[in-house]
Amino acid sequence: MLFALSAQLRNVLQSYDLSQFFLQNPLRQPSAKNLYMYPPRELIFKDNNGVPIVFKITNSVYGLKSAAHDSHQTIKEHFLVDHEMKISHHDTCLYAKANPAYKEWIEKVTDIDAGPGGWSETRKKNELAPARYIFQILHVDDGILCGDPETVKEFTETLSKRFNIGETGPCNFIVGIKVDMAVWCDITNKPRQLLPNQKNKVKGSQRALAIDILREHHSLSNLLDEEDRYPDNFSKEQQKPKSYDEIFYIQPKEHHPDHPKRKTPLDVDLYKLMDENLAHAQQEAGMVPHETPPKETKRYGPRHEFGGDLEEHLRQLQPLRTIARFNYLGRMTRPDLSLFVSCVARHIHKPSWLLVHALEQGLEYLFNTVDLGIIFTEDAGPHKPTWYFDASYPYGKPRTAMICMWRGGPIDWKSTLGKTAAGSTKQAEILAGYMSFLKGLPTKKDFNLLSIMQRDEAALFLGDNTTCISTMKGTTADGGNMKHLDQKILCSFDWILAGEIDVQHVDTYTELADHLTKQQPSELFFDHRTKIMGMGYKPSAYN
Numbered sequence: 001m002l003f004a005l006s007a008q009l010r011n012v013l014q015s016y017d018l019s020q021f022f023l024q025n026p027l028r029q030p031s032a033k034n035l036y037m038y039p040p041r042e043l044i045f046k047d048n049n050g051v052p053i054v055f056k057i058t059n060s061v062y063g064l065k066s067a068a069h070d071s072h073q074t075i076k077e078h079f080l081v082d083h084e085m086k087i088s089h090h091d092t093c094l095y096a097k098a099n100p101a102y103k104e105w106i107e108k109v110t111d112i113d114a115g116p117g118g119w120s121e122t123r124k125k126n127e128l129a130p131a132r133y134i135f136q137i138l139h140v141d142d143g144i145l146c147g148d149p150e151t152v153k154e155f156t157e158t159l160s161k162r163f164n165i166g167e168t169g170p171c172n173f174i175v176g177i178k179v180d181m182a183v184w185c186d187i188t189n190k191p192r193q194l195l196p197n198q199k200n201k202v203k204g205s206q207r208a209l210a211i212d213i214l215r216e217h218h219s220l221s222n223l224l225d226e227e228d229r230y231p232d233n234f235s236k237e238q239q240k241p242k243s244y245d246e247i248f249y250i251q252p253k254e255h256h257p258d259h260p261k262r263k264t265p266l267d268v269d270l271y272k273l274m275d276e277n278l279a280h281a282q283q284e285a286g287m288v289p290h291e292t293p294p295k296e297t298k299r300y301g302p303r304h305e306f307g308g309d310l311e312e313h314l315r316q317l318q319p320l321r322t323i324a325r326f327n328y329l330g331r332m333t334r335p336d337l338s339l340f341v342s343c344v345a346r347h348i349h350k351p352s353w354l355l356v357h358a359l360e361q362g363l364e365y366l367f368n369t370v371d372l373g374i375i376f377t378e379d380a381g382p383h384k385p386t387w388y389f390d391a392s393y394p395y396g397k398p399r400t401a402m403i404c405m406w407r408g409g410p411i412d413w414k415s416t417l418g419k420t421a422a423g424s425t426k427q428a429e430i431l432a433g434y435m436s437f438l439k440g441l442p443t444k445k446d447f448n449l450l451s452i453m454q455r456d457e458a459a460l461f462l463g464d465n466t467t468c469i470s471t472m473k474g475t476t477a478d479g480g481n482m483k484h485l486d487q488k489i490l491c492s493f494d495w496i497l498a499g500e501i502d503v504q505h506v507d508t509y510t511e512l513a514d515h516l517t518k519q520q521p522s523e524l525f526f527d528h529r530t531k532i533m534g535m536g537y538k539p540s541a542y543n
Contacts, residue, residue, distance in 0.1 A: 001094075001446065002135055002146045003179070004407040007202040007376040012184050012191075014145040014152045015171035018075075019164040021141035022060045022067045025074040029066045037061070068140070075138065078162055083155070085136070088449050090442040095136045096449050133450060144171050177204045177333060178373075180247050187241040194244070199380075201248045203535075204333050205373025210366055213325050217317070220367050223258055248375055250535060260364035263522040265340035267361065271519035274343050274358055275399070313356045319348055322359060326366075333373050335403065336529045337362075338415040339516050342399075346417075375534035380408030385447055387461045388506070389436035390513035391428035396421050398428035401516035402436035404443060408534045412443055415516035420486060429468035432513075434489045436461060437501060458502040464511040469503050472496055 006013050018024075027035070035057040039045055045053040060067040079085045079095050088094040134147040134155060145152045156168060171179050172186045180203040185192045194200065211228045215221045221229060245251075266274070323345050330337035340362050347355045385406045391398040397420070403413040414435070422428040440459055447453040463469055472493050495501045508514065515528040 001406075001411055001450070002137060002144060003202045003204055003374075004376040004409060004411065005135060005146050005450070006181065007200050007378050008407055009146070009148075010183055010200045010378065011146055011148060012181060013171040013179060013202075014147075014156075014168065015174065016143050016145070016156055016159070016168040017166040018141040018143070019166040021075075021163070022062050022071050024163055025060045025067075025071045027057065027060060027066070028070045028073060035064075071141075075163075078159075079136075082162070083158065085134075086449055088446050090445045093137050093139060094446060094449070095138070096451075097134045135450060139175065142174070144174060175332075176209060176328075177206055178208065179204055180373075182244060182248070185241050192244070198244055200378040201375055201534075203248060203373045203375045205371065206329055206333050207370050207373075209325065209329060210370040213322065213329075214363065214367055214370070216322075217363055220260075220363055223256075223367065248535065250371070260367055262361060262364040262368060264519060264525050265337060265362050265365045266343070266358060266519050268519050268521065270354070270357060270361065271343065273354055274347065275394075310351070310353060310356070314351050317356065317359050319344075319351055319355060319359060322363075323348065326362065329366075335374070335410055335413045335516065335532055336369075336372070336525075337366075338413060339401075339519065340365075342415045342417070372533060372535060374409045376407045376409040377534060378407075380534070382406060384460065385411065385443070385453065387436050387440045387459065388511060388513040389429075389432045389461060389463050390511050390517050391418070391422075391425075391432035392517035393422055393425045393428035398422050398431060399517050400428070400432035400435050401513045402432065402439055403513050403516065403532065404440060405512065405532070410532055412439060413516065414439060420489070426465060426467045426471065429463055429465040430472065430489065433461065433463060433468065433472060433503070434492050437492050437495060441495070441500065456499075458499050461501055461503045462506040462511070463503065464506055464508045464514070466505055469505055472503050 002013065005011075036054045037057055038054055047053055057064075060070045076087065076092075080087060083095075083097060085095040085097040088096075134145065134151055136146070137144045145155060147155070156165065159165060170181070170184050170186065170189075173179065180186070182194060182198065182201045183192055184190075211224065214224060215229065323341060326337055327341045327345070330341045340358075344355060344358045344362070347358075382405055385404055387402060387404045389400070389402045391400045393399075397418045399415070400418045401413075401415040404411040416435075418428070418431045418435070420431055422431055440461065444453060444459045448455050453459070473496055474493065496503055512528060512532055514520070515525070515532060519525075520528065
């Protein structure tokens, strides 16, 4: 969310570190008032009578159960009282504060967009308005600030009077995510001047993790560039600053005969075999006998080039570790891998050749897309947060998905099997809508805190099933064929009637959540991936 705000406001995300954070907070638990500890063995302290001395603990120390809680309460009170910030009820790591400098500035300038962080036509000359709000995320002792440079500087100076602040500067990494900002070059540590036709962008990617996954598999590690295979041999001084186009557009690569040519994480045919619900649907339709479920086919059985030792291939692939690392990619910066992880993870308990083939295809796709990430663009739509939901219903429990889009990039997404069986496509879509409501309404509170949405403004949800939408809105009378659905799912319709949620219809081809419910053909997959992640080929690259 802060990435999108930074892109829109043309602000550089600033990071800071609280040094020895736990040691700067007093004990708060009544039971911890009389705690003592022995000094380190290397230090011997004795009183005048030669009796060893112990230390009485007055502040939190590393190792106490209450240390994290006491530290969080101290910093929380400091932000809420001294800085007069507001805290999110949904995410207690998120804080926001109105900037008084913005009010003074807005009185002097006319013809201003009054949206969050609004600015006048002078932004064409990079003369930006002060940020309307100051936003902050704090993870234990690491914080990220979003605001104009002067306000951020004042904030950190005030913070340093109470806490010891270590390294500060532009945010290049956060929880393993590489942050690339169009207005800042992390190699030269200098601002980057944008051309008149270039919009501000912020990109979050995990290239280092993707390369690390590929290095563990010898068949693909030998195809990596020398800089990726041996990163320790290359210092930061040897790296060349990347241009605007190199960071935010996919760079066409020269064809190499040994490189894989995979364009999707899974083949459509292999996905149909991996998805257990599709296998059950084929049995019910009489396409496959019940006594011989579709486990392996001639195309996806033990192939000659793989050999016949399944255990050896599983040992090399390490399915549990590989899928766990794919899951971190798919949850943080790679929505295009979310469906792949959800599908293959259900086969860990009983590995087969299908799992081997699926992991090989996923690794080949990752090899071709190591530079992909989510990108947020200045003035890109949708201008208000928009949630998409969809479901794929072959049989039994549907595969449901949702994705929240804002400023050209995804804020949140999820792809999973539904917890309740559905009896029709309409019911499957209702289950997907309910799942998206549960994910979207708490996120809406964060948007309210950041003044991006008004508290009485309805959250917009888009689906492609007209019958489902009319049933949710109560415009279509429904019979008793939904009695088996959980009552809480049916009660969610009241949120729509109360005006908290606005459900609208969207065309199937523009239903972005469809990307997370089934494996699409390569052309449609690439089109949806570009719309969701905001990263594609530069228009001139098509020519």
